[in-house]
Amino acid sequence: MSGSTRRSFIQGGAAATAALSGGFPAVLRGSDDRMVRLGFIGVGGRGTHLLKLALARKDTQVNAVCDLRAEAANRAAALVRDSGRNDPGVYAGEDDDFRKLLAREDLDAVVVATPWRWHTPMSVAAMKAGKAVAVEVPAAVTLQECWDLVNTSEATKKPCMMLENVCYRRDVMAALKMVRDGLFGELIHCQCGYQHDLRHVKFNPGAKFGPGSKGEANWRTQHSIQRNGDVYPTHGAGPMANCLDIDRGNRFVTLTSTATKARGLHEYVVRQGGADHPNAKIQWALGDVVTSVIKCARGETLLVSHDTNLPRPYSLNFRVQGTGGIWMSDNKSIYIEDLSPESHRWEPFEKYQKEHDHPLWKRFGEEAAGSGHGGMDFFVVNGFVEALKRGLPTPIDVYESASWSAIGPLSERSIARGSAPVFFPDFTRGQWVVSEPTFGLDDQF
Numbered sequence: 001m002s003g004s005t006r007r008s009f010i011q012g013g014a015a016a017t018a019a020l021s022g023g024f025p026a027v028l029r030g031s032d033d034r035m036v037r038l039g040f041i042g043v044g045g046r047g048t049h050l051l052k053l054a055l056a057r058k059d060t061q062v063n064a065v066c067d068l069r070a071e072a073a074n075r076a077a078a079l080v081r082d083s084g085r086n087d088p089g090v091y092a093g094e095d096d097d098f099r100k101l102l103a104r105e106d107l108d109a110v111v112v113a114t115p116w117r118w119h120t121p122m123s124v125a126a127m128k129a130g131k132a133v134a135v136e137v138p139a140a141v142t143l144q145e146c147w148d149l150v151n152t153s154e155a156t157k158k159p160c161m162m163l164e165n166v167c168y169r170r171d172v173m174a175a176l177k178m179v180r181d182g183l184f185g186e187l188i189h190c191q192c193g194y195q196h197d198l199r200h201v202k203f204n205p206g207a208k209f210g211p212g213s214k215g216e217a218n219w220r221t222q223h224s225i226q227r228n229g230d231v232y233p234t235h236g237a238g239p240m241a242n243c244l245d246i247d248r249g250n251r252f253v254t255l256t257s258t259a260t261k262a263r264g265l266h267e268y269v270v271r272q273g274g275a276d277h278p279n280a281k282i283q284w285a286l287g288d289v290v291t292s293v294i295k296c297a298r299g300e301t302l303l304v305s306h307d308t309n310l311p312r313p314y315s316l317n318f319r320v321q322g323t324g325g326i327w328m329s330d331n332k333s334i335y336i337e338d339l340s341p342e343s344h345r346w347e348p349f350e351k352y353q354k355e356h357d358h359p360l361w362k363r364f365g366e367e368a369a370g371s372g373h374g375g376m377d378f379f380v381v382n383g384f385v386e387a388l389k390r391g392l393p394t395p396i397d398v399y400e401s402a403s404w405s406a407i408g409p410l411s412e413r414s415i416a417r418g419s420a421p422v423f424f425p426d427f428t429r430g431q432w433v434v435s436e437p438t439f440g441l442d443d444q445f
């Protein structure tokens with residue numbers, strides 16, 4: 001840690017501690033005098049949510065906010081003020097204004113919650129400006145960007161943590177604990193996916209998207225025109241990578257990916273705006289269901305699916321399967337050969353959830369309640385802030401952020417080559433052989 005960063009952690013005291021209203025818990029963490037000084041870049045839907053979580057803590061100052069849209073930046077600044085903290089610096093109006101925020105010397109870290117194409121450029125610039133980075137998912141959209149994150153973090157010695165909140169989902173953490181306790185035996189196969197009908201998000205209002213549209217319709221939909229691959233892999237792959245010890249004794253080696261035809265978005269446009277709507281002429285690149293299979297160095301497979309253009313209930317479709325048994329999240333069921341009462345029959349997961357509830361959830365479950373996405377959002381912010389305060393590695397590091405994000409561009413490459421296998425880069429440059437798992441260990445935060 002640099003001298004100035006270390007100093008900032010022990011300054012403390014000045015920030016106000018008022019809890020926010022609006023359903024967010026008043027967090028009693030950080031009652032010591034170590035403060036983390038944050039800047040926020042991108043305060044739309046997600047960034048505002050993360051900001052509120054940071055403001056609900058006693059150990060954060062928020063000294064600057066930035067958004068392309070002045071009204072979003074000003075709204076964020078008002079939230080900071082209303083929390084009893086000092087007025088933050090506000091940067092708004094230009095694509096490049098985040099660089100002015102990064103030039104400030106009173107920030108230890110920045111939180112990046114902008115459209116995907118900005119994640120890596122902003123994170124790289126932040127690390128070069130001496131700031132630690134928490135970046136939304138996926139951390140990168142090309143393989144070069146994955147390497148840029150790794151190389152910059154190594155060169156600057158600044159951490160870059162992708163905010164993969166699903167790693168902290170309560171059932172996922174119980175399953176991870178069960179994996180480590182050996183209940184599933186030796187792992188053989190895992191499965192996951194981002195299966196979320198986003199049609200109402202991709203078009204807003206009606207059949208419109210692009211400039212002038214609300215929220216993610218403004219930018220996310222364009223990816224479905226230009227890219228055919230798993231453009232949002234990490235909510236599923238991150239938690240399963242933890243179970244599989246990826247980059248910590250194991251690694252992703254090859255990937256094959258296959259896309260279906262694209263029909264969902266066209267049909268939605270026609271239903272919303274009629275067959276003559278200008279957007280009905282669009283040729284969508286993104287297949288409605290993209291299925292990738294990853295082979296791991298230790299011999300396991302991981303199936304990852306992306307399915308956001310068709311009518312369907314939400315599911316991340318987790319499955320963890322080993323020589324001793326299987327858990328599946330969709331039917332909330334489990335079968336463990338030596339424990340389940342009847343062979344060939346599922347048992348409800350509920351009992352196992354209680355027995356194997358992760359120590360982090362036992363410790364912080366009440367504080368986490370109401371923090372968003374079933375409580376897991378509390379943990380991802382807590383993990384980042386606590387790591388900085390203690391001068392320890394972040395719970396998700398830059399190598400994991402790169403490896404999980406790389407599934408996106410690799411799946412595009414495989415599909416473009418007729419589902420040919422493509423090789424994963426080893427972002428750890430061989431360190432995966434000796435690195436040990438740390439995420440979710442009992443003494444972690």
Ligand SMILES: NC(=O)c1ccc[n+]([C@@H]2O[C@H](COP(=O)([O-])OP(=O)(O)OC[C@H]3O[C@@H](n4cnc5c(N)ncnc54)[C@H](O)[C@@H]3O)[C@@H](O)[C@H]2O)c1
Nearest residue numbers: 042043044045046047067068069095113114136137215216
């Ligand atoms: N982890 C999760 O559960 C979760 C949930 C939702 C969104 N996300 C991720 O969070 C990110 C943001 O998504 P969102 O839903 O908040 O989108 P959004 O469109 O609501 O917000 C993005 C914000 O970034 C701003 N922006 C765009 N370009 C900018 C620039 N150059 N400088 C500063 N600000 C800029 C926009 O004006 C907007 O306010 C995305 O990466 C998304 O995938 C993650």
